[in-house]
Amino acid sequence: MSATLPLPTAAVQAEPSARERDADGRYWDAAIASATFSELLQTKTRLVMPLLLASFGFIVVTMLLAGYARGFIAVKVVGAVNVGYLLVFAIYLLCWAVAVIYVRTANARFDRQASAAIAALQARSPS
């Protein structure tokens, strides 16, 4: 991660000769094989996959319990509130927590890494 890059200004212009390069697959193969881009992709995968699997797992298990283990769902926790409502409430907290973790990490890293990848691409092919 090169630290000196400016924050993304999103003002990157499409290269004029982009159309000619579209036909040439190797140009883009090299672009996605570049160090900056694979770093970006790796950061994304490492963040997204665990979050996605954990939240999907929790929600799928809760929904299966709601279908197949109604006895367990019915166990009272506080007053009339049962395990089922506790799980539903936990899904709300989970969704919010995942969203906050993702957005914070993405804001801190993705945009900077994406501009680095774009800058590297343009540096290799001054147009």
Add this chain to the structure above:
Amino acid sequence: MKALTLAIFAVILTLTLYITYWAAKRTRTASEFYAAGGALSARQNGFALAGDWMSAAAFLGFSGLIALYGMDGSLYAVAALAAFLVILLLIAEPMRNTGRYTLGDVIAYRMQTPQARLAAVVGTIVVNLAYMIPQMAGAGALMKLILGIPYETAVVLVGIGMLVYVLFGGMIATTWVQIIKAALLLGAAALLVLLLLAQVGFNPFTLFSSVELKYGEKMLLPGGYLKHPLDPLSLALSFMLGTAGLPHIMTRFFTVPDARTARKSVLWLMFLAGSFFLVTTLIGFAAASFVGQDAIKAADKGGNLALPLLAQYLGGGAGTLGGQIFLAAICAVAFATILAVVAGLTLATSGAIAHDLYVNVIKRGQVSEQQQVRIAKLSTLAVGALAVGFGLLAQGFNVGVLVILAIAVAASANFPVIVLSLFWRRFNTAGVIGGVAVGLVSSLVLAFIGPAFMKGDAIFPILNPTILSMPLGFLGAVLGTLIGGRDRANEARFSEVLFQAQTGRGVGR
């Protein structure tokens, strides 16, 4: 009393029309018409997304389901929040980075063939119409109840109102109407929760026990509405994957300048709409214990008026000034909700017809800017007429099946194609066609032979077909790809699509 109700309606509608007038002066280019010029902030788009997502089905439907069936309604509500996890983590940013106005743009960017764009158009139109009809029918039923005007008149009024928003103000007006509506709706919900909690000494647990005491423990357990053991899972999958295939939600990501704003707007949505979905359990239970299930069912068999009736009760009861004001205000917000959601759906549909079908498939992009806007408005008119026509036919029809249909088709026909376009190198045009065709047919057929449509004689036992039709959609996409054969040029293109989708090179001027 009726004059008061009409006055409150008039105030809210005038406000939205004023916004439209203001927006109309700012809508000249196709980009402004379809995507508000791509210049919204995260908070603006977050509120607009929340407005889109808290449609009448969510706002009236969830609280009604909770009031009548208990926990199953709460499962619907939480699934509607979980829906945005997949969008946030996988879809929103690549969507912003690869598309301009429509879902078809994203698919066509990957495949570069008119056939692939056409398949996306079919998916968009079917999903949007299936989503639009229940909204129109809901508006008709609501207006009939509140203002006593006939169903047909109400549907035509919704059609005209929505066309005014879209034709004059385009996406800018539609967005601002959604923002105002979301704020009104959240404000009303906050007031409602405050008043209902005051009734139970600010102890929400009292509501759970009072519902249990009055209607038995089954209200606090699943199975009242979602009968089959696989129903909860299929429902959750449907929301979590189907929402990422709803074109009018996806279009919202084209209204922001970059990926960073797209992801921040989803965060806004998840807290705004999520808090509302969380309190629907309290609203539904309060309606069941204060208003009573019999009164709710008497007003509407499906329970859709539980929330307005609770507002009337908390305002002081039927016949009192406070009760009438609160009821009228809630109904006016509901009406504005329906208008705004239908307007968003119409825009997304007209985008598919004008931008994808006419400009890009028929004219191959050889259309001037003014012509584009003119064609967009013409197709908006056509879509509006179609929506009113279907809305009139839908009277007394089970609208529940249509909502299920819309989201199941989105999960089965649109979602596999979007995901594979963005993440699978070998995916090709034949795969797009296979995915859309198989997903569409399987979700339609399974919904129509399922319990929502055939009641007791259902051949397919699960309410929501997604659990089977979504894997079938993926299968169709994969088989189509394999049958289509290797396409080296297309596979080489994937590298560019991947780079573009993940970096957003050149997006946002």
